[in-house]
Amino acid sequence: MALKASFFSGMKDKTLPCRIRECKNTWVWTGEEQVRWMRDNKTGDPQRLCASCYVKYNEFSDQEVSCAREECTHTWVWTKNAQVAAAKRGKTTPPPGRLCEACAEAAKDIESREVPCRVRGCANTWTLSGKEILASDGAPPSKMCDECYEKYRTLKNRKVECRISICDNHWEWTRGMQLEAFAKGKEGPPRRMCDRCSEIFAELEPIEIPCRVNSCNHTWTWQKFSQVEAKLKGEEAPGRMCDRCHEIYKDLEDREVSCRVSGCDNKWNWSRWMQLEGRLKGKSKTPRRMCTECQGKIEQFQPKEVLCKHDGCEKTWTWAPEMQLSSVLRGFGAEKPPVRMCDDCRDYMERAETVRLTCDGCGKEIVWTKEHQLHVELGTWTKPSLCSDCIARK
Ligand SMILES: [Zn+2]
Ligand SMILES: [Zn+2]
Ligand SMILES: [Zn+2]
Ligand SMILES: [Zn+2]
Numbered sequence: 001m002a003l004k005a006s007f008f009s010g011m012k013d014k015t016l017p018c019r020i021r022e023c024k025n026t027w028v029w030t031g032e033e034q035v036r037w038m039r040d041n042k043t044g045d046p047q048r049l050c051a052s053c054y055v056k057y058n059e060f061s062d063q064e065v066s067c068a069r070e071e072c073t074h075t076w077v078w079t080k081n082a083q084v085a086a087a088k089r090g091k092t093t094p095p096p097g098r099l100c101e102a103c104a105e106a107a108k109d110i111e112s113r114e115v116p117c118r119v120r121g122c123a124n125t126w127t128l129s130g131k132e133i134l135a136s137d138g139a140p141p142s143k144m145c146d147e148c149y150e151k152y153r154t155l156k157n158r159k160v161e162c163r164i165s166i167c168d169n170h171w172e173w174t175r176g177m178q179l180e181a182f183a184k185g186k187e188g189p190p191r192r193m194c195d196r197c198s199e200i201f202a203e204l205e206p207i208e209i210p211c212r213v214n215s216c217n218h219t220w221t222w223q224k225f226s227q228v229e230a231k232l233k234g235e236e237a238p239g240r241m242c243d244r245c246h247e248i249y250k251d252l253e254d255r256e257v258s259c260r261v262s263g264c265d266n267k268w269n270w271s272r273w274m275q276l277e278g279r280l281k282g283k284s285k286t287p288r289r290m291c292t293e294c295q296g297k298i299e300q301f302q303p304k305e306v307l308c309k310h311d312g313c314e315k316t317w318t319w320a321p322e323m324q325l326s327s328v329l330r331g332f333g334a335e336k337p338p339v340r341m342c343d344d345c346r347d348y349m350e351r352a353e354t355v356r357l358t359c360d361g362c363g364k365e366i367v368w369t370k371e372h373q374l375h376v377e378l379g380t381w382t383k384p385s386l387c388s389d390c391i392a393r394k
C-alpha cells in the first residue's frame, strides 16, 4: 500500500491542449489518470476537449448533410467534433461542397483540372480537384488563384476623387476592382466619375457646336465629360475652334509684317488668328496693311484732285491720303503733288498701239508713237504726214 501511494505521488498533473485545433484552451491530465493510462498499456497523450468545448460538444448532435452533388441523394455526417471546430471559427452551418462517402471515393479517380483565375487580366490558374469537379457538375466555381487571393487580402476599398476636376465627390474603388487593375498591370485608380456625375453624364449626348472662328462653318464636338463640368459650374458651351481650324492654328506663329506705306519702316503684327481667318477665306498672300502709326497719321490727309500732266487734258487724278503720307515720310511733303496722268490718259496709253504711217513727201515709214497719238487726241498736236527728213527740208 505504501508503495502505491509513493508511485501516485511521483506523477505530476500535466496541462494538455484542447483537441480542437482552433481552440487555444487546455485541460489538466491528473497524475492518477496518467497511471491508469499506463496501466491500460496506452501510449502517447490522450486527445480531449477543454471544459468549454466539452459543454458545446454536448449541445450538438451529429448532422446528416446532403451530398454536394446535386443528383446524389446520399448524405455525409457533420460530426459533433467538426461542429465544435466550426463554431470556434464562428461558423454555424455545414461546410459547402462536401461529398458523401461514395462520391468522395469516386472523385479519387477523377483527375484534377486547372481553371483560369476569375480575376480578369490574370493569367494564372487554380487547381480544381476531382471532388470539386464532381460536386460542381461541370460548372466549376469561379475562384481566384492563390496569388490573387493573397493580394486581395492585403487590399482595402479606397475612396477616389471624381474625375470631373471641379467635383469634390468620391467613388469607391473596391478591392475587387483594384485586384483587376493590378492584374492588368495598371497602377493607380482609373479616372472615374462619382455617382452624381455619372447620373448627369448618362443623360447627355455629345453636341455639335459651331467653330468660334467667324469665317468657318465647321463644328466641334462638345464631349459629355466637359458638358458635365459646365453643368456643375452652370456655364454654357465654351467658344472653341473646330478640329480643322485648331490643326491650322497650332502651326501658325504671329508675324511682323512691313507697313504697306512706302517710306515707312514700321511693322504691324499679323496675328495667328488673322492668318487663320485669311487662310479660311482662301487668301494665301500676306495682306498689305498699314502700321498703327500710319493708321493714325493718315486721318489728317484728305484726297486731293490733281490736274493731269498732259497739256490739253482737263481731267484730274486723285492724290490719295496714303500717297500723301508716303510723300511726307519720304521727305517730299504733302504740298507738291507728283506729276502724273489722269486715269483716262493712262487707259488710252494702255489701249493704244504704235502706228506705222507713210510720209506724204518721200513715201518713207513714219513711226507714230502712242504718246503722240494721245496728244493728237487731246487736240494739242496734229497727226504727222511728213517724215522728219521732209520736215527739215521744208
Ligand atoms: Zn476547446
Ligand atoms: Zn454523393
Ligand atoms: Zn489570379
Ligand atoms: Zn463628381
Ligand SMILES: [Zn+2]
Binding pocket: 211, 212, 213, 216, 217, 218, 219, 241, 242, 243, 244, 245, 246
Ligand atoms: Zn473652324
Ligand SMILES: [Zn+2]
Binding pocket: 259, 260, 261, 264, 265, 266, 290, 291, 292, 293, 294
Ligand atoms: Zn507705317
Ligand SMILES: [Zn+2]
Binding pocket: 308, 309, 310, 313, 314, 315, 341, 342, 343, 344, 345
Ligand atoms: Zn489726262
Ligand SMILES: [Zn+2]
Binding pocket: 359, 360, 361, 362, 363, 364, 386, 387, 388, 389, 390, 391
Ligand atoms: Zn519724208
